[in-house]
Structure formats: structure tokens, C-alpha cells
Amino acid sequence: MLWIKRNLFLAVGGLVALVLLGLGVWILISGIQENRDLDAKVEAARGALNNFYTSSEPFPSSNNIEIARKESEKLRDAAKRSKKYFQPVPFEKVTGLAFRTYRDNTIDELRKQAAAANTELPTKTYAFSFMVQKDRTDFSPSTYPIVPQQMAEVKAICSVLFDARVPRLGNLRRAKVSDEDIRAGGTDYHSLPIETNAQAEIISSPYELTFYGYSSQLAQIMNSFNRSSFGLVMKVLQVEPEDGVKLEVPGGQPPPPDPLPPRPGGPPPPRRAFPGQPGAPRPGTPPPIVRPQAAAATAAARRPADRPVILLNEKRLKVTVLLYVVKPLK
Numbered sequence: 001m002l003w004i005k006r007n008l009f010l011a012v013g014g015l016v017a018l019v020l021l022g023l024g025v026w027i028l029i030s031g032i033q034e035n036r037d038l039d040a041k042v043e044a045a046r047g048a049l050n051n052f053y054t055s056s057e058p059f060p061s062s063n064n065i066e067i068a069r070k071e072s073e074k075l076r077d078a079a080k081r082s083k084k085y086f087q088p089v090p091f092e093k094v095t096g097l098a099f100r101t102y103r104d105n106t107i108d109e110l111r112k113q114a115a116a117a118n119t120e121l122p123t124k125t126y127a128f129s130f131m132v133q134k135d136r137t138d139f140s141p142s143t144y145p146i147v148p149q150q151m152a153e154v155k156a157i158c159s160v161l162f163d164a165r166v167p168r169l170g171n172l173r174r175a176k177v178s179d180e181d182i183r184a185g186g187t188d189y190h191s192l193p194i195e196t197n198a199q200a201e202i203i204s205s206p207y208e209l210t211f212y213g214y215s216s217q218l219a220q221i222m223n224s225f226n227r228s229s230f231g232l233v234m235k236v237l238q239v240e241p242e243d244g245v246k247l248e249v250p251g252g253q254p255p256p257p258d259p260l261p262p263r264p265g266g267p268p269p270p271r272r273a274f275p276g277q278p279g280a281p282r283p284g285t286p287p288p289i290v291r292p293q294a295a296a297a298t299a300a301a302r303r304p305a306d307r308p309v310i311l312l313n314e315k316r317l318k319v320t321v322l323l324y325v326v327k328p329l330k
Helices: 002-006 010-057 062-085 096-116 144-165 179-183 215-227 292-304
Strands: 166-172 195-197 202-213 231-241 317-328
Touching: 096 144, 096 231, 144 166, 144 202, 144 215, 144 231, 144 317, 202 231, 215 231, 215 317
Parallel strands: none
Antiparallel strands: 166 202, 195 202, 202 317, 231 317
């Protein structure tokens, strides 16, 4: 201890040197380990590059790269030419008070078109999937410009239905886009999102519409969607009877014809006798043979001369369509 007191500076200096030496050794070992990790990454990258050059098909030569570049240019040109078939539906980029005016005018115009086409709406106050926005006076920033654009697209879709003079509009549903839509519920929305394809530079907005009509009106609507200058693409089509009742006959046989009504003043049609009743055929007895010519003559004799013959009695259909409005990204 006496030596340390007499040589205090020397002892402190030696301690500091020892600490610095240990720190240097630690840094050296860390650097060696880091260099080893970097060497391993370099070797892995070199192996992947060698594998890419030796086993890739096609080989990334300058000639193949040039061919890929030309093909990419052709795809971009084709996408650019196809945009003329998917023109966006024009809409007014309005906000605030101007949007309220645009909203009221759009809904009122759609109701007037429905009245002119004799199309029955779900309710007298139907807002064409914009019930949340119909009575509001303030809107979130997420409303603009997507909700005005949806209003224009709904107007274009409904105009096709009204031009076909469909008897009844069931419902129309759209994607939730604004904060008010997300918080709201009801039947104005479906669960499908708006899709963006950056490679094709297009945006697809889904709509689901249900209407009631006849096959001729359905054909006219499908033809109008196909000929539209806007990108109206039908993805799913479901058609069923309006009442939802489908006639099924075992064995795939046609349904039996309706019985002819009795002639005025004539005898009533014969009643069918069931087993156990008087007049019922015995078990195992073959049914009587009826000649087709005789049956036709009997039916013609029993039918009144002035009775109209119904050739086709078409029933109204319930049609559900999943429709995408496709428009350019820019």
C-alpha cells in the first residue's frame, strides 16, 4: 500500500491502460465476428447469383432483357388503348354545401326517372343506398370525392334499369367508403371492398343490385351494360322466380296440364276414385288405353270456341347482379 501511495499516478495509469486493453480486445473480437457475418452474407449472395445465372430460365442475358422490355411496352400500350372502353363516370368534385345540393339533385332526379318508367321503388323515401348522407348537414373529410363519384355511378346504373322500364327495383348496395358509411348499418352496403390494380392501372368499384322484371328486360339491361361507354362489367348474375317457388316434378317429367273447366250446362268432369272407394280399379288392373287422337278430339270438343289459347305465360323474375364499375387509376 505504501508503494501505491508513493506511486499513485503510476498505479492509476496502469489501471487505465489495463481497462483500455480489455476494451480493445472486446472491440477486436466484435469486429472479427461482424466480418464473419458479412462474409457469410456475401457468400450467400454470391451463391444465389451463381444459381440465378446457371439455372434460371430464361437466362437474364442482354437479349432476353431487351425482349422483356419490349413486351412490357406492348402491355402498357394495350392497357392505354383499353382505357377508352372503361371511361370513368363523370361527376362533380363538390364539397360542403355544394355537395348537399348535388346530393339532393341526384336523388330527386333518380326518383323522377323511376316515376317516368313506372318503376316501383322499395320505399317512397328510397335514397338509392345513400340514406346515411340524405339528411346530414355535415360530413367527414373521407366523404370527398369518393361519395360524389359513387352517386354518379349509381345514377348511371339506375338509368339503364329505368330505360328498360323494369317494374320494380328491389335494392342497390355499394361499398363502405366514408366514416359515416363505416359506422352505419342496414341494407345499403355489401362487404366487398373497392379493388385497385396498380399493374393494370384500374380501380374496380362493386355494386349489387336487385330488380324484378321479365326476360326481355333482362336481355336489354345486359346489352346496355355491354354497350355502355363506361366500364360496367357484370361479374355474377342470379335469376330466380319472383315468388321463389320452383316447380319440381319427380323424374324430370313435364308438369301435368291443368284440367279443363266444365262446359256451362254440361256434366262435371269425372272424379278420380281412390283405392277402397266404389268405382276404383282393382289392384293389378292395367290403366285404360286412350288414343291420342281421341283424347285431342275430346279436349277440343270440351273447350269453348271463344276461349283464348295461352301460348306463353311468362312469370316475373327476381334478378340479382354483382356489377363492377371499372375506371382508370389516373
